[in-house]
Amino acid sequence: MTDTVETEDEAPIAEATITYLGPVAPHWEIRGVYGEREVIDSFRSRINARLMLLPPHDPQFRRNRERVNRDGERENIKVNWDLGYPEEEPQQ
Numbered sequence: 001m002t003d004t005v006e007t008e009d010e011a012p013i014a015e016a017t018i019t020y021l022g023p024v025a026p027h028w029e030i031r032g033v034y035g036e037r038e039v040i041d042s043f044r045s046r047i048n049a050r051l052m053l054l055p056p057h058d059p060q061f062r063r064n065r066e067r068v069n070r071d072g073e074r075e076n077i078k079v080n081w082d083l084g085y086p087e088e089e090p091q092q
Contacts, residue, residue: 012078
């Protein structure tokens with residue numbers, strides 16, 4: 001049996017900004033800030049599949065946003081959200 005140690009302080013391999021464009025579809029723009037183009041394009045296609053016709057006031061948005069955040073964590077991609085309004089900081 002081998003012990004594996006996961007480092008959570010590892011620097012992200014890419015960063016993406018997800019911006020809400022407004023009530024008319026398409027609702028979302030996903031821009032890569034840095035990282036390999038193939039990584040960003042692959043991540044963008046999965047995000048679009050989750051958010052395509054989903055505005056932020058839709059109840060399904062919260063669940064899909066968490067899924068997008070988990071996908072980013074799993075792939076070591078930093079995800080920034082710009083919903084066009086200030087958000088409350090999550091309490092821990």
